[in-house]
Amino acid sequence: MELDRRHGFLIQWLIGMGDMVVLNLMFFLVYWELGTFYTKAIDNNLREVLLLLNFCYFFSLYFVPIQLHRSIVYLDKIVQRAFSMISLLIFLFATCLIFLNVGDVLATFLVVYYVSTIVVFSCWRVFVRMLLKFYRRKGYNFKRVVIVGAGKNG
Numbered sequence: 001m002e003l004d005r006r007h008g009f010l011i012q013w014l015i016g017m018g019d020m021v022v023l024n025l026m027f028f029l030v031y032w033e034l035g036t037f038y039t040k041a042i043d044n045n046l047r048e049v050l051l052l053l054n055f056c057y058f059f060s061l062y063f064v065p066i067q068l069h070r071s072i073v074y075l076d077k078i079v080q081r082a083f084s085m086i087s088l089l090i091f092l093f094a095t096c097l098i099f100l101n102v103g104d105v106l107a108t109f110l111v112v113y114y115v116s117t118i119v120v121f122s123c124w125r126v127f128v129r130m131l132l133k134f135y136r137r138k139g140y141n142f143k144r145v146v147i148v149g150a151g152k153n154g
Contacts, residue, residue, distance in 0.1 A: 011135075012068055015128055016061070022124045023057055023089075023117065024050065030113045038109050041102040049097070056092040060085055068132065078129055082122040090114045 027050065031039050042049045064085040067073070094110055097103035103110075 011132070012066055015066055015068070018124065018128065019061075019066075019121070020054060020057060022121055023053065026117045026120055027053060027113065030109065030116060034109055034112060038106070041105045042109075045100070045102075048100070049102075052096050052100075053089075053093055056089050056096060059092055060088040063088060071136070073129060075126060078125050079122045082125045083118055086114065086118050086121055090117075 031042075031046075036043065064081060067081070090110060090113070094103055097106060097110075
C-alpha cells in the first residue's frame with residue numbers, strides 16, 4: 001500500500017515538472033518569435049525574469065492546485081482550471097515585472113505569451129488527464145474502498 005502512495009506523489013510531481021517545461025518552452029518560443037523589438041527590455045536580465053516566471057508558477061500553483069484525486073473530471077473543468085492558473089500566473093508575473101521596471105514595455109510580449117500559453121497549457125493538461133486515465137485503466141494508481149453494510153447502498 002505504501003508503494004501506491006509514493007506513485008501518486010510521483011505522478012503529481014511529474015505533472016508539475018511537465019507544467020514547468022511547458023511554461024518555460026512557451027516563454028522561449030514567444031521570446032524568440034517576437035524578436036528584439038518587443039523583448040529588448042528583458043535581454044539583459046533574462047535569467048532573473050525566467051526565475052521570476054517559475055517562482056510565480058509555484059505561487060499560483062498554491063492557489064490553483066493540481067487535482068488528481070478525482071476520477072471523473074470533465075473537459076470544461078480542466079480548461080477552466082488551466083485558464084485560472086495561467087491568468088493568476090500572468091497577473092503575478094506582470095506585477096513582478098513592473099517592480100523590475102520592465103513590465104510596461106513588455107505588454108505585447110505578455111499578451112502574446114498569455115494567449116499562446118493558455119492554449120498550449122490547456123491542451124497539455126487535457127493530454128495529462130487522458131494519460132492518467134489510461135494509467136488507471138491498467139490497474140495502477142487506484143484507491144481501495146471498503147463498503148460496510150447490508151442494505152442496497154452498502
